[in-house]
Amino acid sequence: MPDRIFNFSPGPATLPREVLAQAAKDIVNFKDRGIGLIEMSHRGKEFMAVMEETETLLRRLMAIPDNYKVLFLQGGASTQFAMVPMNLLGPGKSAAYLNTGTWSKNAIKEAKLFGKIEVPFSSETTNFNRVPTAGDYSVPAGMEYLYFVSNNTIFGTQFQTFPDYPGTMICDMSSDILSRPVDVGRFGLIFAGAQKNMGPAGVTVVIVRDDLLDRTPEQVPTMFRYKIHADKGSMFNTPPCFAIHVVGLVLKWLDGIGGVPAIEKFNRDKAALLYEAIDAGDFYRGHAEPASRSLMNVTFNLPTPELEAAFVKEAAALGLDGLKGHRSVGGCRASIYNAFPREGVEKLVEFMRQFEKRNG
Numbered sequence: 001m002p003d004r005i006f007n008f009s010p011g012p013a014t015l016p017r018e019v020l021a022q023a024a025k026d027i028v029n030f031k032d033r034g035i036g037l038i039e040m041s042h043r044g045k046e047f048m049a050v051m052e053e054t055e056t057l058l059r060r061l062m063a064i065p066d067n068y069k070v071l072f073l074q075g076g077a078s079t080q081f082a083m084v085p086m087n088l089l090g091p092g093k094s095a096a097y098l099n100t101g102t103w104s105k106n107a108i109k110e111a112k113l114f115g116k117i118e119v120p121f122s123s124e125t126t127n128f129n130r131v132p133t134a135g136d137y138s139v140p141a142g143m144e145y146l147y148f149v150s151n152n153t154i155f156g157t158q159f160q161t162f163p164d165y166p167g168t169m170i171c172d173m174s175s176d177i178l179s180r181p182v183d184v185g186r187f188g189l190i191f192a193g194a195q196k197n198m199g200p201a202g203v204t205v206v207i208v209r210d211d212l213l214d215r216t217p218e219q220v221p222t223m224f225r226y227k228i229h230a231d232k233g234s235m236f237n238t239p240p241c242f243a244i245h246v247v248g249l250v251l252k253w254l255d256g257i258g259g260v261p262a263i264e265k266f267n268r269d270k271a272a273l274l275y276e277a278i279d280a281g282d283f284y285r286g287h288a289e290p291a292s293r294s295l296m297n298v299t300f301n302l303p304t305p306e307l308e309a310a311f312v313k314e315a316a317a318l319g320l321d322g323l324k325g326h327r328s329v330g331g332c333r334a335s336i337y338n339a340f341p342r343e344g345v346e347k348l349v350e351f352m353r354q355f356e357k358r359n360g
């Protein structure tokens with residue numbers, strides 16, 4: 001058994017090997033201080049430097065405008081499902097949500113606790129096999145914001161172009177942040193759990209425009225107020241120090257290989273290899289409509305559930321791990337985030353050809 005295999009896990013997901021090696025060292029002895037990073041005060045100069053560097057790099061890599069705050073919070077992306085409406089809605093206020101899968105459904109459920117929710121688009125009747133294009137829906141007037149999920153991790157769909165909405169847009173980018181250039185200035189708030197494309201579980205990045213910080217109703221508890229975290233530089237309480245540090249290492253790695261434009265090319269190339277293999281015949285069938293296909297999570301089915309089970313099992317034996325699809329789609333899912341190597345995709349494509357020859 002080699003010490004590393006190809007990990008197609010949807011999240012927590014594969015990270016660059018050099019990042020893991022550095023993180024492992026830093027746990028024991030950070031910058032030759034004789035103290036591990038996770039044993040240090042978060043207010044000490046070493047960790048303060050980590051925080052600053054990580055934010056600076058993220059701002060540079062995503063070209064985040066100066067009128068946005070970058071927050072490093074806990075509670076996962078799921079806490080943002082509640083925090084967004086808690087801060088931006090209230091009695092008598094409305095928001096629109098595009099329903100493109102499990103993660104938007106979960107967000108809609110939470111938002112309904114805080115305001116009136118409109119859902120101008122849903123692809124639920126076709127098991128979320130697509131995202132909308134501009135002509136598919138219209139957002140009612142009077143909305144506080146339009147909410148959507150840029151990449152639907154479970155169903156393997158992704159917005160190729162973002163809604164052309166003139167008001168405030170809120171986006172869950174948990175599974176495709178930093179995978180392609182995004183014009184942050186078009187959004188009111190972007191959030192992403194780190195564990196898909198940016199680092200380990202435990203930290204959620206929130207990028208929020210300044211003017212949205214002052215809308216929070218009075219009765220919202222301290223820890224759930226964006227403004228508190230913004231004013232305190234994400235240090236109102238102890239931040240998830242280690243997770244933030246690893247995000248910083250991932251950002252350095254990304255910067256070193258050419259940043260977001262370079263990784264986008266790499267991601268497009270990897271995904272194209274896989275979709276070509278799916279489209280080569282009738283044996284493999286993609287779940288997502290071609291125009292909605294995700295570059296991050298490639299979902300597909302085989303002719304029968306028995307063949308799907310055999311496929312996943314045989315692939316795992318070859319060191320291609322984590323290909324079983326989510327139970328709500330069945331079939332297979334290959335998650336090929338930024339850090340997933342092309343070599344692993346090539347190996348999967350080769351296995352797909354062989355498996356079809358034997359079973360097709």
Ligand SMILES: *Cc1c(COP(=O)(O)O)cnc(C)c1O
Nearest residue numbers: 076077078103153172174175193
């Ligand atoms: C994984 C995921 C979530 C949930 O993230 P948690 O950090 O586990 O709460 C939310 N949205 C999207 C798009 C995801 O992929």
